[in-house]
Amino acid sequence: MPISLGRALTLRRSWYGRPITGLKNQDLADFLGWTAGFQTSFTHREEEAPHSYAPSAGNLPSLSCYLALTRATEDSLSIGPGLFRYLKAEHALVDLHRPDVQKQLQDGLVQAEFASYPALVIVVADMAATMRKYSARHYRTLHIDSGIMAQTQYLVTTALGLGGCCITGFSDLSLHRLLGLPSGSFPSHIFSLGRPEPAPPSGASGFSEATEFAE
Numbered sequence: 664m665p666i667s668l669g670r671a672l673t674l675r676r677s678w679y680g681r682p683i684t685g686l687k688n689q690d691l692a693d694f695l696g697w698t699a700g701f702q703t704s705f706t707h708r709e710e711e712a713p714h715s716y717a718p719s720a721g722n723l724p725s726l727s728c729y730l731a732l733t734r735a736t737e738d739s740l741s742i743g744p745g746l747f748r749y750l751k752a753e754h755a756l757v758d759l760h761r762p763d764v765q766k767q768l769q770d771g772l773v774q775a776e777f778a779s780y781p782a783l784v785i786v787v788a789d790m791a792a793t794m795r796k797y798s799a800r801h802y803r804t805l806h807i808d809s810g811i812m813a814q815t816q817y818l819v820t821t822a823l824g825l826g827g828c829c830i831t832g833f834s835d836l837s838l839h840r841l842l843g844l845p846s847g848s849f850p851s852h853i854f855s856l857g858r859p860e861p862a863p864p865s866g867a868s869g870f871s872e873a874t875e876f877a878e
């Protein structure tokens with residue numbers, strides 16, 4: 664991503680504009696890879712799990728991402744509309760077969776207009792992942808992990824020339840049901856995503872497109 668950190672920090676904004684154009688598969692691969700994927704070329708210590716671009720307390724897998732596509736991507740081999748789970752190790756999407764996802768989101772969001780954005784990434788925190796290593800007070804680190812993820816999402820969005828906004832106004836119960844979450848997991852925030860027009864200044868991307876979408 665040939666854009667300086669200073670430029671990304673300066674250009675970063677919450678985006679509330681109407682998305683004129685949708686997203687391509689490559690946009691989603693870039694966004695998910697840079698924000699929620701594993702680093703591909705660097706591990707801190709050989710014996711440790713791979714590191715992510717966004718750090719988490721203890722390098723634990725405290726957060727996972729679901730992708731809600733309210734419309735099909737703009738590719739000949741398009742995906743969506745539907746709900747997908749992002750597998751970070753495989754850099755792939757699992758189709759959860761929910762083409763009705765937009766209606767569910769409209770009902771679950773305080774600002775229902777966000778459900779008209781091409782994509783919403785729902786970030787889910789998993790208490791059990793943290794409690795396996797740390798005591799109960801470390802539930803707080805889930806929220807810190809989530810905040811770090813949100814800023815990473817903002818900066819990556821800016822660098823890719825996309826637009827997005829962090830969202831925390833939603834019904835926990837509604838999203839819990841939509842995603843079929845186990846107790847102990849909760850949606851921490853949502854990040855809307857689209858391509859603003861006219862396009863903002865951007866950098867290019869560097870992630871390879873996810874070629875496999877596991878069923």
Ligand SMILES: Cc1cc2nc3c(=O)[nH]c(=O)nc-3n(C[C@H](O)[C@H](O)[C@H](O)COP(=O)(O)O)c2cc1C
Nearest residue numbers: 675676677678773774813828829830831832833852
């Ligand atoms: C944790 C967090 C939660 C947010 N939740 C919402 C939300 O539910 N609805 C909304 O319209 N904006 C939401 N925002 C966007 C903020 O209102 C926005 O970041 C703030 O007004 C500053 O604007 P800027 O991001 O353009 O600098 C949220 C931002 C953060 C960081």
